[in-house]
Amino acid sequence: MKINCLSCGHTIDLDDAYSDYEGQVKCYTCSALLEIKLEDFCIKAVRFVKTTRGAAE
Numbered sequence: 001m002k003i004n005c006l007s008c009g010h011t012i013d014l015d016d017a018y019s020d021y022e023g024q025v026k027c028y029t030c031s032a033l034l035e036i037k038l039e040d041f042c043i044k045a046v047r048f049v050k051t052t053r054g055a056a057e
C-alpha cells in the first residue's frame with residue numbers, strides 16, 4: 001500500500017508487513033518522519049513528526 005508524504009507529497013511504498021501498524025516511517029525522498037496508524041490496510045491516521053531536511057543532524 002502507499003501513503004503520501006505530508007512534507008514533500010512523494011509516495012511512500014509500504015509492504016504488506018504494514019497492514020496493521022502504528023508507528024513511524026521515514027520518507028525516502030525528503031527524510032521527513034511520519035507517524036502512521038494502519039488497520040487492515042486502511043490508513044487511520046497520518047501525522048507529520050518532523051523533517052530532517054537541512055537539519056544539522
Ligand SMILES: [Zn+2]
Nearest residue numbers: 005008027030
Ligand atoms: Zn517526503
